[in-house]
Amino acid sequence: MRFFSDNAAPVHPKIMQAIADANHIDTAYDGDRWSTQLDARFGELFGCEVAVLWVATGTAANCLALTSLCQPHQGIICNREAHIEVDECGAPGFYTGGAKLMLVGGDGAKVAPGTVNELLGTIRDDVHQVQAAALSITNATEYGLVYSPEEVSALSALCRQRGLGLHMDGARFANAVASVERHPADITVRAGVDVLSFGFAKNGGMGAEALVYFDPALADAARYRRKRAGHLQSKGRFLAAQLLAMLEGDLWLENARAANSAAQIIATAAAERLLYPVQANEIFIRLTAAEAATLRASGFDFYDWGDGAARLVTSWHHAEADVAPLARAIDSL
Amino acid sequence: MRFFSDNAAPVHPKIMQAIADANHIDTAYDGDRWSTQLDARFGELFGCEVAVLWVATGTAANCLALTSLCQPHQGIICNREAHIEVDECGAPGFYTGGAKLMLVGGDGAKVAPGTVNELLGTIRDDVHQVQAAALSITNATEYGLVYSPEEVSALSALCRQRGLGLHMDGARFANAVASVERHPADITVRAGVDVLSFGFAKNGGMGAEALVYFDPALADAARYRRKRAGHLQSKGRFLAAQLLAMLEGDLWLENARAANSAAQIIATAAAERLLYPVQANEIFIRLTAAEAATLRASGFDFYDWGDGAARLVTSWHHAEADVAPLARAIDSL
Amino acid sequence: MRFFSDNAAPVHPKIMQAIADANHIDTAYDGDRWSTQLDARFGELFGCEVAVLWVATGTAANCLALTSLCQPHQGIICNREAHIEVDECGAPGFYTGGAKLMLVGGDGAKVAPGTVNELLGTIRDDVHQVQAAALSITNATEYGLVYSPEEVSALSALCRQRGLGLHMDGARFANAVASVERHPADITVRAGVDVLSFGFAKNGGMGAEALVYFDPALADAARYRRKRAGHLQSKGRFLAAQLLAMLEGDLWLENARAANSAAQIIATAAAERLLYPVQANEIFIRLTAAEAATLRASGFDFYDWGDGAARLVTSWHHAEADVAPLARAIDSL
């Protein structure tokens, strides 16, 4: 059983079906009957007017979002372990035309108002230094931690005060919502988020993410930038259909709950080993090389996370029966 | 019946099947069992060593190709009606970091050695002027014209002489190969092409194109640039599976032949009206507004192409029975 | 006597003196006593509030101006013989992050509302095509033609109507003002220009141009971009001092008048040969290779301008006595 990544998981059958059902002649690009429903359907979900663009990857969603909040000569604050800093091969620099990522610390890749304020305090207000224009947070974080509505609100209050836009990288947004058990608007638009990368690929989708603008006016330029980045797929209906199917009956939430539940089973078994609280679908544990070898010999695969640690990620398709053996194996180490 | 665009066509059932068949857990990004076959399979097709990257769109394929051939301070020669100039929202400027498209004329969007030479003759060899580094041609062109192997060879000979790389935008490469009835290598690697954007989305695919490097060393940087552009999909296996299914039994060629045949039926009926010879799957005809209205009233849809003209595009799924009514309708105008 | 370029001319003695006089310890960058006077002094000249940045070159001035008017995914309309298109090695593409120059014709490199409208008419209002955001005109043009206040106003009216910013490349702005014999505001701020590159290097300066924002708010980002482009010189006082000395007693106008007068002497002698009316300090004449050789044998140097033509440029230091021999020589060809 593989616990490498939620990216490795299969596509949910309902998504496969939605893709099959979309195989009709229709208008190319984003003029089709599926794409043109997105604004309305996501607007219902969030309870407000939104503008939504599909894109194939989280990197594209994040970077298009950042170009909406930041000019090339400005900067974007993020955690030093944020995906945009660590794992996108410099994509933000490419998309923004050389804007600077300005790094703050924070355990488990979380960002707090204090560290942001501290960073801002080190930037001289003169033209020799890059001035920050935006803050980007990941929710759930790269270490599986989740922001409460209050935490997001505190960050957005700071952003308003300092003239920063607020982006949320929600590659695992569904897992975050499932974790806090709150309305998705509570940790986004109601908490002051300007743009959300709402991820589906890690949550049972095939290759479609939703870039959600809570200020629809910001989306106008983004539509050109999407094309210019080669992300306006000619058969966009297949992306839109995935997103609509995910919203249908809250499949996105059902999938995330399954993944989170699976993670909890492992977390319980590994309670003494946890490096971070398990709030979403990622589990980071202390694990010696010998222990890792033992688990692998039993058929469990996962990433080493530096020396003496490992990362396990659960996904929508990990049923209790799938993870129970792993939990037992960890327990008996 | 719609003749707007080959982008509007449905996905071929074999491609849908291949996508369904790829729905297994596997390594994320391009480490899966499908992606890792691409170099070998396309190598067999072209009869030489190649490096192949999947990307979702032709714009991404074209622009990644151009970054391999051109530094930011250099230029790329193309026809003034080339897709990269007219229809990609400035994507080449974005991807290359501001390189300049240098435009030549040429009927039906074709490029000839003479016009390229003429352009090169106008560029002073000093630092005040952008120097050309590459030539990009589209085959079949935006007007459905096809290059013979000899024509490509003549252009590549000029490129070698002048130190230019040669890119082929093959959004409709399959239609070009079907048209010239030659081995695909004859109009690419054997004729001196360096990089090919081999299109499948217009030819029955869903959302996958092959960026084919005939000099595999050029692909190394392109792999980073693909990630950096947000085009490394996490479930890349679904793109790779499309490409493999297209090569299987030469489905790509079968589809292109069907589209080209459908176009010939219309071309024959519209022989007196043709603006360009019909060599692939696009038909440009003289058509008055009244005539256009008549055809539309009969259920045929297509693009107006300026005043008094129209563009019709056939696709893999246009069977003879589908186009015969249109042919008759045109004939009886 | 050399008539290659006004760039080749010496620096005016008053400018040399101003540079010498500025050689004191003072605040670095643009905090010195000279730089901090620029807004006020240029404000007096134009009779309105302005924000002014010194930069060393016209290319830098032009390109910083363009970044103020155009986002990376947009376009800038200009004449196809504009300096920004032909002679800046793609600098606009670099500075703007890949924005597109959209070219219109126009005799003598002038731009007219009709051609701009025609170009705009060809741009589809969809995301596949770059949308224009600005118009850049050169005054005097690259062929020495001058815009009347009415001509500029007509262009700016069109710009307002179409949502375009208006930039004036005034590498030879002084010559244009001297030519129209109007207040400098009449062909700029009062005629609707947003940003002016006010050139001095071709007019007796050493290495300083003024980037003049008629909307001072636009200058805020430009100050960061100037630094980011490496154009914030640490001893900026030497650039500011040049600009102030140029304004002192309207030296800029005196110099331009001298250059224009010298040009008129040649124009009169070459009346039958003129390719364009001589309105500023550039003279384009028909001249056979044999005639060119004759002139050169007599000690006159200038650029060939294609076959059978030549370009002569006069400068502030060409006294009547300097150009009279050339005039006679042309006359006696």
Next chain:
Amino acid sequence: MRFFSDNAAPVHPKIMQAIADANHIDTAYDGDRWSTQLDARFGELFGCEVAVLWVATGTAANCLALTSLCQPHQGIICNREAHIEVDECGAPGFYTGGAKLMLVGGDGAKVAPGTVNELLGTIRDDVHQVQAAALSITNATEYGLVYSPEEVSALSALCRQRGLGLHMDGARFANAVASVERHPADITVRAGVDVLSFGFAKNGGMGAEALVYFDPALADAARYRRKRAGHLQSKGRFLAAQLLAMLEGDLWLENARAANSAAQIIATAAAERLLYPVQANEIFIRLTAAEAATLRASGFDFYDWGDGAARLVTSWHHAEADVAPLARAIDSL
């Protein structure tokens, strides 16, 4: 007496004279009699073939150098307090098209092989992470520390081994050479440096730095990039003349020695307060707010450097008589 910055210092009289002497008609840009001597004269200085470009600022020199060593998708390693990271408003991101600065620690802004190796060890060799292509060190550093030839050689050996280019930001290169009392080649070309930003503006120049390529082939593209960045001044002879005058009789070294000597006088007086050894012309000392006020009341100006510390910079024009009063004032605090 001001000790803010060596940028605030006046221009050396011999440089002023050289500028005055260059005020002749000559070829524009870099075709004049001064610019065309640069390769040969700097070649003599370094004892090897070099290609040299003048530019007006250190930021431009540094960033053009980096574009020669690094593609847009790659990274440049530097100290986290390096000028290119802290004080150039993101210029490297702009010039390189979004390359990433990869930061290492190091006391006094020095870089050591160990920290570089450690950083390289954290970069996974896959396309998700930016791969380093170059190392940039500052000599003398931003804290006035100097690299020995052996230290540079150790870094270049690592660079060769890891495929990195090596750039030296020599804004205070003259001070470094004066400090180590070695041939300038010993800490550059003979120690494995690829490109040097050789600064003169802080050392008695007006506005000219030399970008020195020890591999002349690398300079070819840089010449286009200089133009494209708006840094090819039309009257480049005034920059070239400054550089030639600096080399004449080793004025650059004489100036640097004067600045370093002045720094030593202060360092001796402030020996108990030094935060870093004083090796060049910068002195960082512990200084309470009250002490700072006392010094300022006595007419000495300088930068506060955070709480309880100050930075003093000496320059070529600080004679012993100028700094002695400051030394006494510090001594008597």
